[in-house]
Amino acid sequence: MTTTVSYILKSSTNQTLGALKGILAKGESYAGSIKCEEAAMLAQRLYPDMFALPRQVQIACDTAARGAARLAGLDMPSFPDTEQTFAELIARCDKAIAYVNAVEDAKIDATASETLQIPMGQATMPMTGQQYLQSFILPNLHFHAAMAYGLLRMQGVQIGKRDYLVPA
Numbered sequence: 331m332t333t334t335v336s337y338i339l340k341s342s343t344n345q346t347l348g349a350l351k352g353i354l355a356k357g358e359s360y361a362g363s364i365k366c367e368e369a370a371m372l373a374q375r376l377y378p379d380m381f382a383l384p385r386q387v388q389i390a391c392d393t394a395a396r397g398a399a400r401l402a403g404l405d406m407p408s409f410p411d412t413e414q415t416f417a418e419l420i421a422r423c424d425k426a427i428a429y430v431n432a433v434e435d436a437k438i439d440a441t442a443s444e445t446l447q448i449p450m451g452q453a454t455m456p457m458t459g460q461q462y463l464q465s466f467i468l469p470n471l472h473f474h475a476a477m478a479y480g481l482l483r484m485q486g487v488q489i490g491k492r493d494y495l496v497p498a
Contacts, residue, residue, distance in 0.1 A: 348498060371485055391409065443459070445457070446462055
């Protein structure tokens, strides 16, 4: 059996954003249990020049959804960056998962060997659809999800590797 670009994209999105939803739910529960305002937990950064938790989640979601759109030759989805609560971030994950899963497999798979022009700042980088998935979408999805995990863990949320790997 050949593993397709669409299968890898969709299964990775479902697993990673699904697990991120569970991590965020545990963060929300923890904030309530210690009577901490959500805004204070969400504002945390690992370092001053790094993004806070909401932006990490938004980028993880956008990477998956925009990656699916680019691979399928569709217009980029627009998800305004307005989330200010754990519940809103979980809903953002749900929207991204739903978007990726709704994209037609055949459209995604059609670009596996096709050279795409991927915007990188002011320039573009030519990559096949498969390279784009493996070298850009998946590493960025996992990086930002891992940063969200780290931000919650450093604040005392009782989460572990299993929470990161297994969808809620």
